[in-house]
Amino acid sequence: MAGEIDFIQTLDAAAPGGHYSQAVAYQGMLYVSGQLPIRADGCHRIGEPFEVQVTVALDNLMAILGAAGRRPSDLLKVTVYIAGIEHWPAFDRIYTRYLGDHRPARAVVPVPALHHGYLIEIEALAGGG
Template identity: 30%
Template sequence: MPVIKHNPSELFPQYRCYSHATEIRGDSRLLIISGLNGYLKDGQTMPESFEDQAEIIWTHIQSILRSANMELHHLVSLRTYLAGPEYDEANVKMRVKFLGTHEPASTVICCQLLDPRWKLEVEAMAAT
């Protein structure tokens, strides 16, 4: 079963021992997307607002999906890490904006994130 890494050039540089996503191919395909944050392509610039970070993250998710010839409707699971519960409503609005009526399995966790600038981080899985 082939394992393919997806690291589109539109995203920020990879961390050490990290791929933005890993796809497992067989009779079906499973794409596992690493936790993404709101860094722009330079890997250093990040807007301050939750909404702007979320827009960037959803753009990153779409870039990775395209690199695997998938779309948002292929998402089967989302895991969102919020820096605090005050971001919950804004997070729901972003999911509705990008997913519409699509309803992948989803978990939202509030926790301290690695960088204090991060308002959220999102992991995803997609399948065909």
């Protein structure tokens, strides 16, 4: 394999709960693992409203981007898993606040359930490295 893999870790986002990294950078690309709405201090608040869960998950994503020297404008592809597609409009409003005019490729995937009973998980691919 040409080049080195850089493993990204920041205390400003939730620590991995399994055998994976928050993100890895390879050949200028950043691959961000799925971010659940777990707070950076590891606190689980599963019963929080959907809007709060979105904010926590996006805060984790932004912290990881920052730790890797990237900005939201470096996002190329975002995949969002939502338990209940009825939450899509609320997600889109909050997501727009975080990304402004930047419009990376995106998929919103309705799923029946997510780990721990959360309502959202966000993974991403970013360039700019």
